[in-house]
Amino acid sequence: QQQVKQSPQSLIVQKGGISIINCAYENTAFDYFPWYQQFPGKGPALLIAIRPDVSEKKEGRFTISFNKSAKQFSLHIMDSQPGDSATYFCAALEREGGSNYKLTFGKGTLLTVNP
Amino acid sequence: DGGITQSPKYLFRKEGQNVTLSCEQNLNHDAMYWYRQDPGQGLRLIYYSQIVNDFQKGDIAEGYSVSREKKESFPLTVTSAQKNPTAFYLCASSIGTGSSYNEQFFGPGTRLTVL
Numbered sequence: 001q002q003q004v005k006q007s008p009q010s011l012i013v014q015k016g017g018i019s020i021i022n023c024a025y026e027n028t029a030f031d032y033f034p035w036y037q038q039f040p041g042k043g044p045a046l047l048i049a050i051r052p053d054v055s056e057k058k059e060g061r062f063t064i065s066f067n068k069s070a071k072q073f074s075l076h077i078m079d080s081q082p083g084d085s086a087t088y089f090c091a092a093l094e095r096e097g098g099s100n101y102k103l104t105f106g107k108g109t110l111l112t113v114n115p
Numbered sequence: 116d117g118g119i120t121q122s123p124k125y126l127f128r129k130e131g132q133n134v135t136l137s138c139e140q141n142l143n144h145d146a147m148y149w150y151r152q153d154p155g156q157g158l159r160l161i162y163y164s165q166i167v168n169d170f171q172k173g174d175i176a177e178g179y180s181v182s183r184e185k186k187e188s189f190p191l192t193v194t195s196a197q198k199n200p201t202a203f204y205l206c207a208s209s210i211g212t213g214s215s216y217n218e219q220f221f222g223p224g225t226r227l228t229v230l
Contacts, residue, residue, distance in 0.1 A: 043205050043221030107157040
């Protein structure tokens with residue numbers, strides 16, 4: 001059972017365009033939603049994250065939009081650049097009991113930004 | 116430099132052999148994690164540890180074992196019972212207990228190939 005559904009699997013955007021990646025979840029126990037960026041052969045790195053008590057968070061060209069009632073959140077990359085070409089993962093964090101916190105990842109989106 | 120190191124970067128194993136992947140962090144983080152990454156599958160949690168001498172199974176623990184004898188080290192053993200061990204293995208750490216909003220920092224990964 002896939003707890004965090006991510007789409008699309010791959011995305012091609014022209015330089016300067018907007019890249020949009022969507023994620024949906026079912027588990028209402030999730031209470032923190034980070035996005036990770038991964039370049040080939042490297043480990044993922046945190047890009048931006050949002051808590052469910054806000055509807056939008058912006059950091060530079062990257063924005064997360066969060067819709068709690070729809071249980072959906074999305075990453076928008078404005079003015080996309082070839083250097084943004086990478087795999088992007090959404091994730092959701094839940095508390096499993098006691099002090100155990102667990103991240104569940106989406107399957108990833110391979111973004112290619114053409115020059 | 117503070118960070119997470121994984122070794123080796125590439126590892127080849129014959130079928131039927133156990134192999135141990137190393138993960139060390141000098142971030143003074145309490146929590147450590149092991150993920151497996153397969154193409155198109157995202158990151159799946161194998162094991163995690165919130166404190167020394169304690170660890171929990173993740174979603175795909177079968178065929179793997181871990182130990183957490185020191186705060187800075189969390190080695191993963193891929194046993195011969197793991198049916199399909201060829202994958203990219205990622206280690207991560209986070210501050211740990213006390214807050215649900217703990218960023219996970221990832222190592223550079225180990226690519227394991229079973230011959």
